[in-house]
Amino acid sequence: MRQLSRALRVNCLPSLRKPFFNAPPWLVYPTKSFSTTPAHHRYQVPKRKKDVPMSKDMTTLKGKPFDRASLESLMRRRMFYTPAFDIYGGVSGLYDYGPPGCALTNNIVDLWRKHFVLKENMLEVDCTMLTPYEVLKTSGHVDKFADWMCKDPKTGEIFRADHLVEEVLESRLKGNKEARGEKVEVEEEDAKKKKKKVKNITAIKLDDVVVTEYEEILAKIDNYNGEELGLLMKKYDIRNPANNSELLPPVAFNLMFQTSIGPSSNLPGYLRPETAQGQFLNFAKLLEFNQQQMPFASASIGKSFRNEISPRAGLLRVREFLMAEIEHFVDPEGGKKHAHFDEIKDVELELLNREVQLAGKTHVATTKIGDAVASGLVDNETLGYFLARVQLFLLKIGVDPKKIRFRQHMANEMAHYATDCWDAELLTSYGWIECVGCADRSAYDLTVHQKKTGAPLVVREPRKEPLKVEEWQCDIEKKKFGPKFKKDGKTVEAAIEALSQDLREKLSLELEKEGKIVIDVPGVGDGKVEVPKELITIEKRTRVENVREYTPNVIEPSFGIGRIVYALCEQSYWTREQDEARGVLSFPPTVAPTKVLIVPLSSHADFKPFVRQLSNKLQEIGISSRVDDSGASIGKRYSRNDELGTPLGITIDFQSVKDNTFTLRDRDSTEQVRAGLDDIAKAISGIVNGAERWSDVAARLPKFEGQEVE
């Protein structure tokens, strides 16, 4: 995910921010503050906006209230994930994926690879995570990839400045409500956490003016830099909530994990914060591999790292995470058309555009991507193509179509070089979560790396018609040049090469008139060098360019796989009508961790050969299954697998031993059919490969109602 769009954006001027954020009068914008590191906000869990329901108002697939705590309990109990190093007390922001979480992730990655890499012939690469300092210095991460933290000088405790300001102001607003006798609307869970952290929730009434100020600050808490946060803390007397002691002013904390490569500690390095840089550095080789043909895309799937100051929000803000990133390289001329745009132009997206957000609204408009590009709302076809393809991918893995939207970045939220940027956001109980960022990054990255290294990260293509350029050219008499300038020859020559066209024109007149020219050559003599006309000719000529050289622009769709996995779990979760405690995860069969559960009625020896026969048959057709021959009741065993999201179940009962038929159960409806091995295998294969649905199978095979599996 292009986490940098904010971190690397041009430092926005106060006037530009105004429409987005009405600064309270006390908040001075000293010029200096804008030259310090702006806060880093990528991958941020968005604040709850007015349009986002609270967790308790969220509804499941079946329209019932969503309960985050019971989903989280299920996910831990069934080992979708687990805090890493749990037996050592854990490390915040680090999680391990257990078998179902790992299989779910692998299946999503596999579909991603088919949907993007295979379908579009992308060039997948696998670059190292260890990255030397120089690379990330050039990309801007060393200087700008930071959050603001402040320290309690007494206890050594460290706070993320924006989080602290937010928590304290929120708790004061709640105290104000309590003092005024209003109902304080907080989620229980949140309240518990906050009470523990922010001990000074006391019912104190605030002035109306102060309430408005607080609300304005909270609405735009993501927009302050360190100096501004420091001013807020001074002005509103924000201290360490635990001991009321004053904190040191916010300082920038770089979010990259640092290490050193090799034994002598003289090669500092970092763990990459994104997979993109490796792709940019390999651009020239990838173009060569693609036989110089443009456009093309590279892709990379791998872990990235971010040393969050104080990770919260479970799987949504972690220190080590899986990304899948595409860098689509395109000619900046010709409107960035896409050859297959026609195939997706009628795909409808829910777009939350910049203007709506500027007006403080969150109204989305259902728009065909073709229309959005035609009207200029989405900058170009290639960007639009990827927005549509991202949505198709998300739907394929089972995301709820009512819970996707594409939010356009505000002008001051994007990197200064970015042309347009849209986030695919998924609705969860934490609010709308940025899961895929789609940015048009222009030629920024290739340009900075080329400038730093001198490597030609450009495309050179023959022009159909040669380009004629009229220009002033300087020719040097090399033979006389050396003897005259000696060791300074090269420097003087470079200075002449660097002369602008305007200056050359002026100098050509000077040369004619004076018989010599005087140019600035810093570092040689007194910085002025005289070149007599014997040594130089300046003439206007026509140059013919047969080759066009350009730096491609990059369209970057960047996926936070862990976030998508978590959002998918929330959106797939519901509980059975009869029993709130019986959770179900309705993953589509393609991404479900296990496809089939095989359940012998009991541990009776007669069932064993059938278990093996079924397992082998499924393995043969490449479908993952698991056997549950534990002593628990059939109902309990199916419940367990509903929680694991296993879409199908086969029961082996005494009837099976008699006539070699089995029952097949559908997770979502709990309906069952009964048939022989081949029919069962065919139905499973059809459902898992997406060729048919349960309703097709249920219409085709005899229904079975003999046995209670609830």
Place this chain on the structure above:
Amino acid sequence: MRQLSRALRVNCLPSLRKPFFNAPPWLVYPTKSFSTTPAHHRYQVPKRKKDVPMSKDMTTLKGKPFDRASLESLMRRRMFYTPAFDIYGGVSGLYDYGPPGCALTNNIVDLWRKHFVLKENMLEVDCTMLTPYEVLKTSGHVDKFADWMCKDPKTGEIFRADHLVEEVLESRLKGNKEARGEKVEVEEEDAKKKKKKVKNITAIKLDDVVVTEYEEILAKIDNYNGEELGLLMKKYDIRNPANNSELLPPVAFNLMFQTSIGPSSNLPGYLRPETAQGQFLNFAKLLEFNQQQMPFASASIGKSFRNEISPRAGLLRVREFLMAEIEHFVDPEGGKKHAHFDEIKDVELELLNREVQLAGKTHVATTKIGDAVASGLVDNETLGYFLARVQLFLLKIGVDPKKIRFRQHMANEMAHYATDCWDAELLTSYGWIECVGCADRSAYDLTVHQKKTGAPLVVREPRKEPLKVEEWQCDIEKKKFGPKFKKDGKTVEAAIEALSQDLREKLSLELEKEGKIVIDVPGVGDGKVEVPKELITIEKRTRVENVREYTPNVIEPSFGIGRIVYALCEQSYWTREQDEARGVLSFPPTVAPTKVLIVPLSSHADFKPFVRQLSNKLQEIGISSRVDDSGASIGKRYSRNDELGTPLGITIDFQSVKDNTFTLRDRDSTEQVRAGLDDIAKAISGIVNGAERWSDVAARLPKFEGQEVE
């Protein structure tokens, strides 16, 4: 890969080493030296043994000489891999995989997952790479996972001590040969490198005794610890070859990349050196997930890191690498049987056993794994099962059956807790390379983590027959105990709990005789505590144990995927008879990066719809293809794809436009057949999925010889 077997092995006594290495008389073994960190040698590129052909004697699949330089040139040219950060000058030991290398790796990992995880219902997990200090301190990596390095105090240059000693002695032996007028047998390439590094190759004659000493040292260069290497350097006056200055004594350099987690730098951490620890830490949860059933295996695929002092040997010794590790947990009682051992008992392996190596030989014996386990050569069925399954996997991905062997670890090469250990080695031009380590690690890891954290990393299972244990039990009068000992009560109680059975028996007599006992309780009073008989009863009783509690043993097959990929490339490489320069990589279709190349005869517009038709058809049946519509000749385009290892090619020619038929070409034989779309698609699908071979297709479809594709 269990890199620790050497690093963590019990410090072997001189006498144990003797048969393996006849120490020269000057080499004193001070007791102290064996308590320092032993050198780390896992993942080591083995020295060339007498039985291993030199690179120039290696032969390709077709029996022609193997040329490493041309393979490496091919692999870089076709972007199988590329030095990471190349445009920034690169960082040694870090490589990126380009599109074909990445696809090859992904296909091998995919097959691995099917062959092991799916087939055996393993519990795949994905644990974090960032690992806190405490975990790796407990596992032994912080203290022992190190190599020896020495520094030139003048220049700051750092050398890996064993490599330096080796290089200097080898160059002296060469100088000696030159001085004696013998032929110096070195590979050109090696010679070039060495000359650059070790400048003092001078023709100096050595005494015969010295030559023998040097040869003995070189034979066992992997076996010295730091102090021993220091003594060797002193005794033989080994200095910095570049400037002849004396070096500081070897110091241990820990091979883990260090970082710190969180903002306050108070949580030191490392990048994991293996994936195993995450699996061990999750043992209790995995057992729970597996519904308490034993045995079971977990598995993990992911990157690990090793900060090599000076990486050499290309892709074989890198600082960041992909591992696939299995931890199979098994009951230590009952001989570690395996339920499916029968299925593989007749698989034949080339075994290089410990005794043969002790005798200084490298003769392998072709042995059925069933026999090897029956004779006790391979310690147990479970270990034997995995050796056979590892070989089946390697053959499936295309490894040459003549270039695999299994080498047993020497007693002093294994960790002290390991029962048996075998490496699957693949023959390459670097010699026999350890690619898969298979170790029986006993209960070591679970035990140390349990001891450190108190977490019960054990299996508890009901005993079929209750176990009756006769034992001396101590009962305490708790009510009187508190008042008497006050704050020391707990300590005294713990001391009583800890009494051995023998001591309890003795104390019971004392109690009877004296009416009190005196026990040692360090830290309480003067360390002796008197307990009167009113407070304690000691009796012999029978305890009935209904539950058996044990720490499982671990069998660990550990795969270095990058090494397997490289060895497979060497073993799959050959050149066409007609033309040495035309390289071919004969990967099996299952693992080949791209399955089909689509080649229109020219860029003629008539061909375009056919290209799209073929691409779509192949995508439909899930087969990766690439189109090459560049202007190069058909022959050149096929050559390029031979180098990429693409097994099949389809040509679209003018005949195609007329009758909708295409030619299908086999990479290895360059034979072609001609048929319609459906027949071609069926043939491709059959070959790629392993259902048929080219010979079947060639027998079925009409041969095509019209067009020159050489």
